[in-house]
Amino acid sequence: MHSTAVSLIELGAVCFGLGVLGRLAWRIGISPIPLYLVGGLAFGHGGLVPLGGIQEFTDIAGEIGVILLLLLLGLEYSAAELVTGLRRSWMAGVVDLVLNAAPGAVAALLLGWGPVGALVMAGVTYISSSGIVAKVLSDLGRLGNRETPVVLSVLVFEDLAMALYLPILTALLAGVTFWGGLTTVGIALVTITVVLVVALRFGRYVSAVVDSPDPEVFLLRVLGAALLVAGIASQLQVSAAVGAFLLGIAISGSTAENATRMLEPLRDLFAALFFVVFGLNTDPRQIPPVLGTAVALAVVTTVTKLATGWWAASRQGVRRLGRLRAGAALVARGEFSIVIAGLAVASGAVDPDLAPLATAYVLLMAVMGPVAARVVEPLAQRALTLMPQRT
């Protein structure tokens, strides 16, 4: 009885604290993700106030947070949008992949973390935060801009890349043999193809299974389906997150819109807890030694995202200022970098320094992303007026 009271008080304090941090973050115009991470760091091992008693709950809440993050990512784009996006922008997507995965992979190899560590860090530096990017674009009133479809199609490609990347990563982290790994990748590829075909041809039926006019029934069905699919996928070693993501793609049309509207607050709650859990499991005392690496990675991958956006936008005939805006919009990393690092840390198959490095990196990039998107225009205009005009 008594311990329940303590757990409730702790959980309440954590949630309320997150609420205060979130409000502060939007006030000063940054994403709340870095503040949640800092909150987790403060309470975890080696932090200011170690929390006990609610670990079991926060751990499972964090898992649900990952599943909801990926489910809503899948819901965000319809299968048709994914396929046309892939067809139209695969070159920009490949440039994005090569330029931004390379720095992470190289850093991991230099640190001697081996090929698995390299794969993890490649994912961490590659994937932009679609949540932060979409929020920043709409806050800055750039949805009508000409470079915005370019930015969005790069995000679409990154989503599809995640669907392939996560099962491969999960298999490698589980330490399966080469053939076992190939089988997992094969299963993943076949599953993704089947899901895309099903979503394109029979999306209505998948939607009909979860759809209901009653909001309560609808919420329970969608959430239940997501957890079931995630659990089964996890049992098949395809990664729970990918299962949820594919379910999200298969649900389409108005069902997807309703599901998004209904699940968004749940996702925000559980994702916040997930970031806290990740912070909790990271010892803040380990961050200073890796800070230099994190800053170097942040600088390099800011430049590589700028280059990606510049190149992709120039192919659509966007002018120089617009190209810079496209690049700066893509700089933010966030939730998915932490999802990847979280998978790696949970498996225990990577260097213990990976968690603090990923934390420090995401802290930097989640703050810098929105700032970069905001300041790139005035900075570039000043630079252009100082420089002699060339075209």
Add this chain to the structure above:
Amino acid sequence: MARIGGYPRGVNVEVTPLPGIGTRQDFMTRSGRRVGVVTYRDGRFDLIISQRDDPDACSASIPLTPEESATLANLLGAPQLVAQLRDEQRDVVGIATKQLPIVHGSPFDGRTLGDTALRSRTGASVVAVVRAGDVHPSPRPDFVFTGGDLLVVVGTSDGLKAAADLLAHG
């Protein structure tokens, strides 16, 4: 003359999908500005106007509720119709065309054309109703008005004055 409903000739509306958000529809004006709307999946609109010196960027991106966009569409669409009617009636002496709004909360918001008894009381007649940019020509007596409708009314100048009074005050 510009047509109402459908896009007039000479204006090229570009439709661009915005994955995860909705669609952007815009066109280049003769003065070199891009004007259009971003339509969100949930039905909201943003009115967008490009910057003067950077056609890629937007100097304004104004969120509009469905009611507001319908009103804007009426403001832009109704004068075209009135101009057209005026052209056609130029030969008839003493007849004028005027657009009269049904404001939200007006006595006839939610009531029918028949309820106004406009023709018998003022001699003017409603030849069309513009709603959300769509023109409903020759409305029947059972046509139900809602706030934001613009009525295109034809009559003598006295009749039009009486009609405006009637629609505003019942």
